[in-house]
Amino acid sequence: MGAWLDATGNEHRHTFIASGALALAAALAFAMVHRHFQRLGGAGGYRAPE
Numbered sequence: 001m002g003a004w005l006d007a008t009g010n011e012h013r014h015t016f017i018a019s020g021a022l023a024l025a026a027a028l029a030f031a032m033v034h035r036h037f038q039r040l041g042g043a044g045g046y047r048a049p050e
Contacts, residue, residue, distance in 0.1 A: 001015060008014050 001018070004014065004018070005012070
């Protein structure tokens with residue numbers, strides 16, 4: 001991130017955009033994992049390994 005700030009002339013608004021994009025990517029990844037977990041039975045279908 002520091003190299004990016006140096007390259008953009010210390011435009012800190014770019015860090016806000018980058019962190020927003022990263023948060024969006026994390027939310028999408030969570031939604032995909034959660035959907036897959038639900039398809040496998042969710043919390044009700046979970047059995048701990050023996």
